Structures are given as C-alpha cells and as structure tokens.
Amino acid sequence: MKIAVSASDNNLDTMVDPRFGRCAYLLIVDSQTGEIVSGGRNEFAAAGGGAGTQTAQWAIREGAEVVLTGNVGPNAYNVLRAGKVKVYAGVSGSVRDAIARLNKGELSEISNSTVPPHSGMR
Amino acid sequence: MRIAIASGKGGTGKTTVAVNLALMRGNVQLLDCDVEDPDAALFLHPQISTISSVYVTVPRVLLHRCIFCAECAHFCAYNALVVLPDQWLVTPELCKDCGGCYLVCPEDALTTERRKIGLIQFGVSGSVNVVTGDLQAGEAMPSPLIRRVKQEANKEGWVIVDAPPGTSCAMITAIEGCDACVLVTEPTPFGLHDLQLASEVVKILGLPCGVVINRSDLGDSGVREFCRDKGLPVLLEIPFDRGLAVAYSRGVPVTYVSEHWRSVFQELLDAIESRFGDKKR
Numbered sequence: 001m002k003i004a005v006s007a008s009d010n011n012l013d014t015m016v017d018p019r020f021g022r023c024a025y026l027l028i029v030d031s032q033t034g035e036i037v038s039g040g041r042n043e044f045a046a047a048g049g050g051a052g053t054q055t056a057q058w059a060i061r062e063g064a065e066v067v068l069t070g071n072v073g074p075n076a077y078n079v080l081r082a083g084k085v086k087v088y089a090g091v092s093g094s095v096r097d098a099i100a101r102l103n104k105g106e107l108s109e110i111s112n113s114t115v116p117p118h119s120g121m122r
Numbered sequence: 123m124r125i126a127i128a129s130g131k132g133g134t135g136k137t138t139v140a141v142n143l144a145l146m147r148g149n150v151q152l153l154d155c156d157v158e159d160p161d162a163a164l165f166l167h168p169q170i171s172t173i174s175s176v177y178v179t180v181p182r183v184l185l186h187r188c189i190f191c192a193e194c195a196h197f198c199a200y201n202a203l204v205v206l207p208d209q210w211l212v213t214p215e216l217c218k219d220c221g222g223c224y225l226v227c228p229e230d231a232l233t234t235e236r237r238k239i240g241l242i243q244f245g246v247s248g249s250v251n252v253v254t255g256d257l258q259a260g261e262a263m264p265s266p267l268i269r270r271v272k273q274e275a276n277k278e279g280w281v282i283v284d285a286p287p288g289t290s291c292a293m294i295t296a297i298e299g300c301d302a303c304v305l306v307t308e309p310t311p312f313g314l315h316d317l318q319l320a321s322e323v324v325k326i327l328g329l330p331c332g333v334v335i336n337r338s339d340l341g342d343s344g345v346r347e348f349c350r351d352k353g354l355p356v357l358l359e360i361p362f363d364r365g366l367a368v369a370y371s372r373g374v375p376v377t378y379v380s381e382h383w384r385s386v387f388q389e390l391l392d393a394i395e396s397r398f399g400d401k402k403r
Contacts, residue, residue, distance in 0.1 A: 048200070049201060050202060050213065053201050053202075053211075053216070060206050060207075061206070075216070078213070082204075082206060082209050082211055
C-alpha cells in the first residue's frame with residue numbers, strides 16, 4: 001500500500017508538514033518496505049488558489065490509498081474522498097514515526113476537513 | 123461623464139463622496155460596484171423596481187463522452203478541475219469562467235451549468251438612478267458581478283461608480299472604462315500607503331485622477347506631499363466633523379443636513395467638471 005505524507009523535506013526523518021495542499025514535499029512511501037517510492041517537491045505549494053485540489057489529485061495519481069498530514073481543507077478533502085483515500089490528520093513528528101504509528105494503528109482517520117479553505121496560505 | 127470613486131484604503135469615505143456627489147449633481151446614475159458591501163442604498167433609500175439574479179457558468183462533464191485525459195485539468199490555471207482515473211471533479215468556487223476547458227477538451231465532453239453568485243437591484247431615489255450589485259455571502263469572486271453591474275451604465279449623462287476598496291481585480295474591474303477617477307483618502311500613513319498603490323493602478327489604466335482628503339485636519343502631511351510630488355490635484359479637503367459622522371451613522375446623506383455641506387460637495391462637483399469635464403460623453 002502507498003502512503004502519501006506531507007513533509008518538510010525529501011527524506012523520512014524530516015517533519016510532517018502541517019499543511020496538506022501547500023506542503024513543501026509530498027512523499028509517497030511504501031508501507032511494506034518503509035521506503036520513499038515517489039513524490040517530491042510540491043509544485044502546487046505556491047499556487048494562487050486550488051493548491052489542495054491539485055496536491056490531492058497528485059497523491060491519487062501516484063496511487064496513494066492513505067494520506068498522513070497535519071490539516072486538510074475542504075477542497076482537498078473532497079478530492080481525496082472522491083479518490084477513496086483514507087485521510088489521517090493531526091499527524092506531527094517525523095515522517096518515519098508517523099508511518100510507524102499508522103502501522104501500529106495509533107492514528108485515527110478523519111471524516112471531514114479540519115480547516116477552512118486557504119488555511120495553508122497563512 | 124463616467125467617474126469612479128475609489129480609494130485603496132477602506133473606510134476613507136468613498137460612499138459618502140459618491141452619494142453626496144450624486145445628490146448634488148442630480149440626473150445621475152450611481153452604480154454601487156462595492157458588491158461585497160454595497161451601502162450606497164443605505165443612504166439613498168432607493169425605491170427598488172427590479173431585482174435580478176446574476177449567474178456565472180461553470181463546466182459540467184458529460185460522463186459518457188469523457189475519456190479522463192485530464193487535458194482540462196492541466197489547462198485550468200485556477201486549479202478548479204481535477205481528473206482522477208475514473209472521475210471528473212469541479213470546485214465551482216475556484217472557477218473564473220474563462221472558458222478554456224471547453225476549448226481544450228478533445229472529446230467535446232464539457233457543457234455548462236449556471237451558478238448564482240448574487241443579485242443586481244435597480245432603484246430610484248429622486249433624480250438618482252441606483253444600480254446595486256450584491257454578492258452572495260461566501261462568494262470569493264466579485265468581478266463577474268461588477269462587470270454585470272457596469273453593463274447597466276448609461277451611455278450618456280453622468281454615471282458615478284462607487285468602487286470597492288483595495289487595488290485588486292475587483293477595484294480594477296470597477297474603475298476601468300471610466301473617464302476619470304477620484305481617490306478618497308485620509309492623511310495617515312495607512313491612507314498614504316494605499317493611495318500610492320491606488321494611484322499607480324489608476325495611472326496604469328490611463329485614467330485622469332484627483333484626490334479627496336477626508337478628515338483632512340487629522341494625521342500628518344504625507345498625503346499632501348505625495349499629491350504635490352506626483353502632480354495629483356487635491357479636489358477637496360473635508361475636515362473631521364462630528365455632524366458628518368452623526369449623519370453617516372443614521373444613514374442620512376450629509377448634503378441633506380445643511381447648506382454648508384451642500385456647498386462643500388458643490389465645490390467637489392465643480393472641481394470635477396472643470397478638471398475632467400472635457401471628457402464628458
């Protein structure tokens with residue numbers, strides 16, 4: 001299974017980026033091996049509007065079935081839900097720890113967006 | 123003569139100037155283009171004759187034609203469209219109705235859907251015709267509604283455009299195509315900062331421009347120095363006056379209150395006529 005994690009940098013020891021749509025990097029991690037398999041710098045981070053919808057589309061097209069992030073807005077959430085992606089928000093700490101906690105069943109799935117639109121711009 | 127009343131900084135007195143100028147001029151059409159907070163009608167109390175809904179179009183997919191190629195989503199500069207392997211999604215609030223997605227779709231799979239964004243109201247107050255744009259709460263984009271209000275502008279005679287504050291798309295949409303622009307400001311660092319931005323916008327749009335300094339006996343000399351340096355004519359200075367504030371708070375145009383205020387706004391009307399009057403339509 002592929003996990004999309006919003007991240008501050010391009011490695012497993014960096015912090016989970018609290019923003020989904022405007023995260024600095026989106027890392028696609030294989031849950032079996034724990035390795036980064038794709039993703040990278042988020043070219044939508046500085047979009048005028050609609051960053052969330054595009055980052056969500058990217059995650060789905062990369063085959064992610066799960067998203068780990070801090071907060072997610074309504075537009076991004078709608079796209080992720082349409083793509084049947086499970087979203088775990090309120091995640092902090094390192095990317096490696098976040099994946100470990102997901103595997104141990106310590107994270108809880110959300111069923112709605114956690115912040116209003118444009119929150120990642122502030 | 124189509125004259126825009128704009129400001130940069132909010133709360134400087136655009137509507138006070140627009141409303142009282144309209145009343146002094148008479149036989150005038152006032153377009154309230156501050157559609158996120160239209161308040162000219164609070165002073166003019168026009169008798170409303172017509173209220174119409176204003177719509178924009180957003181794309182809708184014909185699923186039996188869509189091949190999920192995502193050409194439309196790639197084209198959309200506003201990120202309003204998302205195409206997943208088997209789904210087509212639109213975020214209507216992000217769509218600016220540019221029409222590009224319909225053109226790039228290789229399968230002719232997109233059609234249009236109407237989305238209401240607000241109201242346009244037509245009313246009369248004495249010899250002032252009031253056209254008000256009223257954006258629906260929660261709408262992010264005022265420009266389509268402002269364009270709709272401006273379509274109602276009379277081709278002849280005096281038209282006063284009450285513009286929204288700021289220097290963004292909404293303000294530009296409101297003032298473009300006018301013959302001249304009056305920038306209402308206040309003599310504070312904030313007022314000066316936004317006046318500088320607004321006067322640059324007006325210059326780029328090629329409109330002749332004058333300044334009204336409200337609460338002119340407060341603050342500092344920065345605005346006056348800026349106007350002098352840039353050759354911007356100061357058309358009127360309005361000293362702070364408690365009576366004006368009281369009338370405002372009661373929704374009473376101050377030119378109804380006393381002869382003094384009628385002469386003040388007559389002075390502004392004369393200054394506009396003499397400076398920009400050769401632009402008269």
